Amino acid sequence: MAHDERRLEVLRAIVQDYVSTNDPVGSKALAERHDLGVSPATIRNDMAVLEEQGYITQPHTSAGRVPTDKGYRLFVDRLSAVKPLSTAERRAIERFLDGAVDLHDVLSRSVRLLAQLTRQVAVVQYPALSRSAVRHLEVVQLAAARLMLVLITDTGRVEQRIVDTPVDVGADAVAELRTLLNAAFAGAKLVDAGGKVPDLLDTAPPHLRGLVATVSATLLETLVEPGEDRLVIGGTANLARGNALDFPGTLQPLLEALEEQVVVLRLMTQVDASTVLVRIGEENAHEALTGASFVSVGYGAGDRALGGLGVVGPTRMDYPMNMAAVRAVARYVGHLLAES
Template sequence: MARKPANVSTPAPRPAPVLDARKAAILDAVVNEHIDTAQPVGSGSVAANHSVAVSPATVRSEMVALEREGMLTQPHTSAGRIPTDRGYRYFVDHLQRGVLQPAQQAEIGQFFSSVRGELEDVLEQTSALLSRLTKYTSVVVGPSHARATVRSAQIVDFGARRILVVGVLSDGAVEKRTIDLDEDVSPLDVSEASVQLQALLVGASLDQRIELPSRQTAVAQLVRIGAGALMTGSTSVDGDRVFIGGSSKIAESFDAVDTVRSVLGILEQELVVVTLMQDIMDQGLSVAIGSEHGYQSLSACAVVVAPVNIDGVQAGAVGLLGPTRMNYREALAAAHMVSQHLTDRLESNEASRG
């Protein structure tokens, strides 16, 4: 399968890595075993691997070469090798797409055929599913409401100078905004304004400029307030687009409590997480490993992302956050399968909403 060359954010300081078959096999063996055992891998166990039919001594001399090329590193002189971020990168770039275990495939299929309810609930549960399936922390970013149009808008009178503006969007989201007014309004004016607001906004998109009534009547005033509240507020709705599941998995991935601390700290900043995922996708990548994404606190982590599309346009994403020695094959397969299911569901939604 053809694949883009690995363009990481910082321009690669070394030539594009091309390894001969044997080096590649050795690197592969080291990565696989390290992912499995979390221990440095020695020449002996690599040579024992049946896909590398040479002696430990030969493996060793290849390993020094791989180390020179920045693919492997030694924790200390008399230890085996572990992959560098660059080594993982090579591994991932040359990984052929894996397939999930039947049981996991079944679980995902089962989930999407039975899950009901509002989109937010589906996304939240999807995040939990993905995390449960992979043992990594999962991030699900739902579609933005930016392109949605208004299906319904109304103003509800709460009395005591307080009103609530409610908008229903074409993607099924509901936006609300409570407003305290400066002066009394009559219930009749409110309901009249509600009708006018409905007429004014239905069909408009949230970022669209609306021709507001300029009259100085109380009703017109209310309509202006209501429209202003709904149309400027899209950012707030977007705050509810991010679902992080299985944060506790981080503590299971690392032994060093310091690492857990810093990673959890990042996870609490949802905006950072979303930005990170978007950055990765903007580079055309589906994996960012260790130092590749610029976040110091996440240098022990790798992130796997898969876009969720609507009409071929990226509208959301699912991601997995784990240690750099995560099981990329499984993580990629799970993320892709789930993103595909989400894409299907969102597109069918779009379709049925006309």
């Protein structure tokens, strides 16, 4: 085995031991616990090289070594395969998510499930509206001069707005408006839909033009600036289970960043449906997350990611397990949404 390959084996062993025991790892323990096929002296030598290269470091209170962000990065990059979840775990995902009644239920169950499987903080993003299309526009008459516009997206999101009309509107006009709106917008991507509103005013039959003009501002607002993208978060109590070494300083900034959501949503913008992304420590641009790792993937139909989901936890986490859980839950959520 080449020197580099053997050192990688030593690094792997250090990462696995540190993740499972939470104790800095010494060469003697490595030699006893792992069949590395070399003498303790060689292991010590390899550890010295790994330390020199910045992959492991020595916490000042201990004789052992712990992986650095750079060490975890190399470990993750060189994972030969993400270990698949067991059949029992996959069945549990299926059973737990199959009972969901709507999009909100699917996502809140996914968060609880991910937090349980990984024992980290789980985050799931509502389907990003920028990636959604219009499934249906409903117009409901609430009173003679008051209508409600309801936008239903192909990702199961529902947005509703009230429109007050200057004059009373008859039931026939409401039905005609509904038909007109769906003919114009059904199937349109939300990013393109706003641009169609001016055309609608030009092409509406004369007797509906006043009504279309009245609803057009609300229509634009519903299509172009629908309710902000949201996150569902679960398992924050899992952060407190770690140990002081996991988060030097305090958990406060991390909890605040999760609470604010914007930080995590920004990280979610880069997800795609086929690759599990792992950001370790300093790679998370926000200072509150520099002591944490974020494992995420997109969920959706085929290659089209509708939103992202993932877990946030200390850099000392079981990466293969967390990557497998995140990927498995995302796939299942994708199947469920494709069927709805």
